Amino acid sequence: MTATDTRATSVNLHTATGGEAARWVAGHCRQAPWLTASTVLTTVAGAALQVLPVLLLGRVVDGVVGGASRSILLTVGVLMVAAALLGAAATAASTYLIGKLGAELLARLREEAVRAVLGMPSTRVEQVGRGDVLSRVGDDVAVLSKGIRTAVPTVFSAGVLVVIATIGMFGLDWRLGLAGAGALPAYALALRWYLPRSAPLYRQQRMAQADRAQALISGLNGIDTVRAYRLEGDVREKVTSESWRVRNLGVEVFRFFGRFVGRENRAEFIGLVLILVVGYALLEGGAATLGEVSAAPLMFHRLFTPLGAIMFTFDEAQKSGASLTRLVGVFKEPAEERLVGDRSVRPADVAPHPVTVRGLTFRYPGAEEPVLREVSLSIPAGGSLALVGATGAGKSTLAALIAGIGRPGAGSVRIGAHDLADLDEAGARALVSILTQETHVFAGPLGDDLRLAAPEASDAELLDALRTVGAGAWVELLPDGLDTRVGEGGERLDVTKVAQIALARLVLSRSPVVVLDESTAEAGSEGAAELERAVLAACSGRTTLFVAHRLTQAMAADRIAVLDAGRVVEEGTHSELVALGGQYARLWRAWREGS
Incomplete structure (x- = not known):
């Protein structure tokens, strides 16, 4: 559907809750049990070995005070060095395994997100706008990928180290452990203050980035219209406004993070003071040894490094969490049972099917008035019908519904014996092919681009399709023929050649019904x-619906239907409608005089 149709304001795709995202991660970790278990074990071992030298240091202090022999002190020293080396090795292995597990989870997440987007009904993609969709499978994946490489290993390893160090303090003396635990309420209060406020901000920041992407895409896609109506300033102002919104949210996020760091520092101060006071009291009362009292503040101080690492990567972790909820949220979107272009879905035969539209009414979500009102028309098998009318009359919406994109609010569209309402989008694609003015050539060999429509087609069949649409001459001049790279980074193709490739795909698709929505509108008059x-040539022998951009195209159709404000007001052959003297006749006179 095109921008000329009336539509409701776009809404964003679903965003998952933190619990839903966590359940998805846990479920996929269970699918890799050995990797997950190895990651956890090496992380715990690395943390324990990092804490062990501090405990052994307390033994050294007690040994010196008690006059222990040098051999015992030497043995303890060797154990400290060995623990440090083994701890470093375990930590390195843990970092590697966390990265490997994260990379596998990211790959599965990206595949499922792309699959979910491809499986979404086309109307839903258009409703939310391509900016939100692209920001999820593009920007959010990039943010999450960076987080998995940096923040996730740091937060996970540091979190395990905090737990092990806390257990170590209780191992020294339960009263020293309780003193250190006195900092936990302050930590908890800091997190309780920060998390509910920051998580929505991060989500808003990601949504703002999606809106900025949509503004950029809309402006670039409609650049010719923007220039024609001198709207460059309005588009620039829109993009600037969305960019400032992203910037302001970024500043707000950083401000909250700075306040969070201050609260965390206060928690560390409280814990360290409590340990020193309790340790002094225990030492004075003879309830603890000097080694235990000396090791306790060092053990608590050992927490500073992992806690600091967590804090300074928390910003990245929060961004990753926000991106994760947005990506997992895509899975909640309603999807067709099979992806569009499912290679197992092929038309039962290539015989043309009749098209019958009865009482079709359609309203965009949130719109007050319907775009189409009780539209009824038919196209006999192998026949052709052209839709004409003023901009906004509903031509593109009707064409999309006949192609199976979207569901009418009332009425029906039947292709032969099939009601499109009973088919998923892949099933509709097996019966109807649609070609719009927004054609695209994918980067890669020309033959691969054509085989998107017919994966099993031979080179001979591809060349026949190209010759059918008049592309044989220039294709033969390509340096590597069908193996020539086209699209981005390849052979430069003009608008006419791109359209011919799209038409060649149409020939290869073999669908019995074809819908063409202003598919030649971008070419110049000669093209x-x-x-x-x-x-x-491409539509020969098929039932065809044209959304006519040029009335010469309408003249070539068997019949013509004129739409006005969502209703069919005239229908007949070219000569009949000209003789009628109605809207089509006026359009024809204006077209002929303009030509």
């Missing part, structure tokens, strides 16, 4: 005449 001949 358009060439493409109109290619369109007729």
Whole structure:
């Protein structure tokens, strides 16, 4: 559907809760039990070995005070060195395994997100806007990838180290452990203050980035219209406004993080003071040894490094968490049972099917008035019908519904014996192919691009399709023929050649019904005449619906339907409608005089 149709304001895709995202991660970790178990074990071992030298240091102090022999002190020293070396090795192994596990989870997440987006009904993609979709499978994946490489290993390892160090303090003396635990309420209060306020901010920041992407995409896609109506300033102002919104949210996030760090520092101060006071009291009362009292503040101080690492990577972790909830949220979107382009879905035969539309009414979500009102028309098998009308009359919406994109609020669209409401989108694609003016050539060999429509097609079949649409001459001049790279980084193709490739795909698709929505609108007058001949060749023998951009295209159709404000107001052949003297006749006179 095009921007000329009336539509409701776009809404964003679903965003998962933190619990839903955590359950998804846990479920996929269970699918890799050995890797998950190895990651946890090496992380715990590395943390324990990092704490062990501090405990052994307390033994050294007690040994010196008690006059222990040098051999015992030497043995303890060797154990400290060995623990440090083994701890470093275990920590390195843990970092590697965390990265490996994270990379596997990210790969699965990215695959499922792309699959979910491809499986979403086309109307839903258009409703939310491509900016939100692209920001999730692009920006959010990039943010999460960075977080998995940096923040996630740091937070996980540091968290385990905090737990082990806390257990070590209780191992020295339960009263010293309780003194150190006195800092926990302050830590908890700091997190309780920070998390509920920061998580929504991070989500808002990601949504703002999606809105900025949508503003950029809309402006670039419609650059010709923007220039024609001198709207460059308005588009620039829109992009600037969205960029400032992203910047302001970033500043707000950083401000909250700074206040969080201050609260964490206060918690550390409270814990250290409590340990020193309690340790002094225990030592004075003879309830603890000097080694235990000396090791306790060092053990608590050992917490500073992992806690500091957690704090200074928490910003990245929060961004990763926000991106994770957005990506997992895509899985909650309603999807067709099979992806569009499922290679197992093929038309039962290539015989043309009739198209019957009865009482079709359609309203965009949130819109007050319907775009189409009780539209009824039919196209006999192998026949053609052209839709004409003013901008906003509902032509593109009707064409999309006939192609199976979206569901009408009332009425039906039947292709032969099939009601499109009973088919998923892949099933509809097996019966109907749609070609719009937004054609695209994928980067890669030309043959691969064409085989998107027919994966099993031979080179001979590809060349026949290209010759059918008038592309044989220039394809033969390509340096590597069908193996020539086209698209980004490859052979530069003009608008006419891109459209011919799209028409060649249409020939290869073999669907019995074809819908063409202003598919030659982007070509110049000379190229358009060439493409109109290619369109007729590509649609030969098929039931065809044209959304006519040029009335010469409408003339070539068997019948013409004129839409006005969502209703069919005239229908007949070109000569009948000209003789009628109605809207089509006026359009024809204006077209002929303009030409």
